[in-house]
Structure formats: C-alpha cells, structure tokens
C-alpha cells in the first residue's frame with residue numbers, strides 16, 4: 001500500500017497492490033470524497049482485493065490493485081486546475097511503483113483523466129489510442145452472462161419474451177437494455193434520473209421507480225446501479241427467478257448468497273458478470289496490442305466461465321458465489 005501526499009495538489013494519492021501473482025495489478029483510479037485517510041485506505045484495500053478475484057476468475061494474466069485520489073469533504077469538487085494537479089500527482093504515485101500497478105478509469109475519473117495521468121507515467125490503460133471506454137464491453141459481458149443464467153434457470157438462452165428488469169440506465173445499464181431489447185426481451189427499466197425515460201420509450205420498455213422494478217415479477221433482475229441492493233430488506237420482496245447485472249458488490253453481505261439459493265433465485269456473481277470491461281483492457285496489454293475482434297471473443301468467453309461456476313456449484317452443492325471464489329483461489333494458488 002503506497003500513500004503519498006501530492007506535491008502539486010496536497011491531496012492524498014493512494015495505490016493498493018493486492019496481488020501480482022498472476023501479473024501486474026490492475027484497477028481503476030477512484031476520485032472520491034472520504035472523511036479521513038483511514039477510510040480511504042480501507043476502501044482502496046477492499047477494492048484491490050476484489051480486483052484480484054475478478055481478474056483471476058476471468059482467467060486474466062493480471063493481479064488486483066486499485067488507486068484513490070482522496071478528496072476532502074470541504075473540497076468535494078475540484079477546480080479544473082486542482083483536478084489536473086491531483087491527476088498529475090496520482091500519475092507520479094503510479095510511476096513510482098515501476099509497473100506493478102496499472103491504472104484505469106473508475107468512479108470520478110474518465111478517459112480524459114487517463115490522458116492527463118499518462119503524461120506522468122506509461123502505466124495507464126483505457127486511453128483512446130488503446131482499449132478506450134470499458135462500459136460497452138461490460139454491457140456485452142453482462143448480456144452474455146444474463147443469457148447463460150437463463151440457460152441454467154429456464155433451459156434456454158433465448159431472450160424472446162423473457163421479462164427482465166434493468167435498474168440503472170447509466171453507461172452500462174443503458175447499453176445492456178439495448179442489447180436485451182435487440183434479443184427480444186420485454187423490459188421493465190428504472191433510474192433515479194428521469195431523463196433516462198427517453199431511452200425507455202425508445203425501447204418500448206415499461207418505465208417505473210427503482211423499488212417497483214426491484215420487486216417486479218420478472219424472469220431476471222439486472223441491477224446496474226449501486227452496490228448493496230440485495231439485502232435483508234429487499235431479499236424477501238424479490239419476485240424474480242434469476243439475477244445477473246453489472247453493479248459491483250450487489251450482496252450487502254456474502255452470506256446472502258445462501259438466502260437467495262434457498263429462495264430458488266439463481267444469482268450470477270457480479271464480479272463474473274461485470275468483468276467485460278477488465279477483459280477488454282487486458283487485450284490492450286497482449287503482445288499484439290489491442291484488437292476489437294479479440295476483445296469481442298474474450299468478453300464473450302465470460303459465458304464459459306459462468307457455466308463452469310454454475311456447474312461446479314451444482315456438483316459441490318454450494319452457491320455460485322462460493323464456487324466463483326473457489327475458482328479464483330485455485331487460479332491464484334496455481335500462479
């Protein structure tokens with residue numbers, strides 16, 4: 001864990017390298033407000049561990065890492081000059097790790113932020129000249145995962161007539177909704193941002209509020225907004241048969257995987273479904289450089305990973321979450 005106070009911005013920049021067992025650690029740079037540096041350090045460590053498992057389960061030659069630029073509550077929005085200073089400071093922190101950590105976009109940073117960081121270090125991914133915006137690839141991986149989940153829950157991956165509730169029509173959710181619509185699914189969609197209603201109309205989807213969508217009687221629920229949406233309050237009210245979506249950390253606690261299984265709801269682990277963006281970035285690091293065709297093939301392989309997890313869960317009488325974590329551990333210890 002490296003924590004440095006930036007010489008230009010005076011802000012804390014942090015990088016946690018959780019594992020390099022399978023390759024250099026990779027994870028986004030989160031620019032976020034924290035009450036104090038301990039809270040930021042806890043967050044960056046937790047997120048870096050999650051990246052280790054996401055990369056290992058996806059079979060990528062990458063480890064897990066994460067970066068944070070810590071904003072203070074009294075300066076939650078930076079002026080353009082201060083933002084640039086903070087990004088340059090973060091670039092110096094990344095550079096000082098000599099390639100053990102590769103950075104990428106995350107909450108609060110964008111492709112443009114990566115371009116700024118790249119002026120201080122070459123250990124940056126997701127630049128326009130490389131793999132670019134990860135969101136469409138995350139959406140593709142989610143669509144493939146959702147189809148695979150349907151295969152196990154309903155015996156077919158065909159989406160025609162399948163009812164799906166998509167919660168959160170942001171960069172990933174909006175694209176996922178389009179893909180599902182193209183596949184013939186009937187959609188219920190929700191977002192706290194009313195401007196997303198336009199997309200609902202264009203797709204002929206039923207627009208509703210997030211709570212109604214969450215508890216709608218549908219075949220599949222696709223959470224694509226915040227984490228923690230599957231919790232002690234929402235779980236008893238669910239009326240879906242399967243869940244596959246992009247949101248990170250959907251389960252408020254890991255033990256809820258058992259409660260979902262007991263209710264007969266098939267949950268596709270979020271870090272498997274949403275690995276498409278990371279898989280796309282990994283293509284940029286291959287010896288031949290980035291290629292859209294290889295990205296497409298590799299992202300679609302999420303379906304095979306998920307099949308392996310569902311099969312292993314069924315044969316060992318465990319939950320998909322436990323089977324996925326076990327697969328991650330096996331791959332890490334074999335590295």
Ligand SMILES: NC(=O)c1ccc[n+]([C@@H]2O[C@H](COP(=O)([O-])OP(=O)(O)OC[C@H]3O[C@@H](n4cnc5c(N)ncnc54)[C@H](O)[C@@H]3O)[C@@H](O)[C@H]2O)c1
Nearest residue numbers: 135138168169170171172191192193210225246247248277
């Ligand atoms: N972008 C990626 O490539 C990527 C990769 C892996 C995981 N994820 C995860 O997927 C999720 C979505 O990512 P994104 O990039 O689309 O984010 P985004 O910020 O573009 O979109 C999030 C959407 O959710 C909506 N929203 C916020 N709170 C809501 C609520 N309570 N109910 C309903 N809608 C709400 C927002 O208005 C917004 O439209 C996040 O959890 C993110 O961590 C994204």
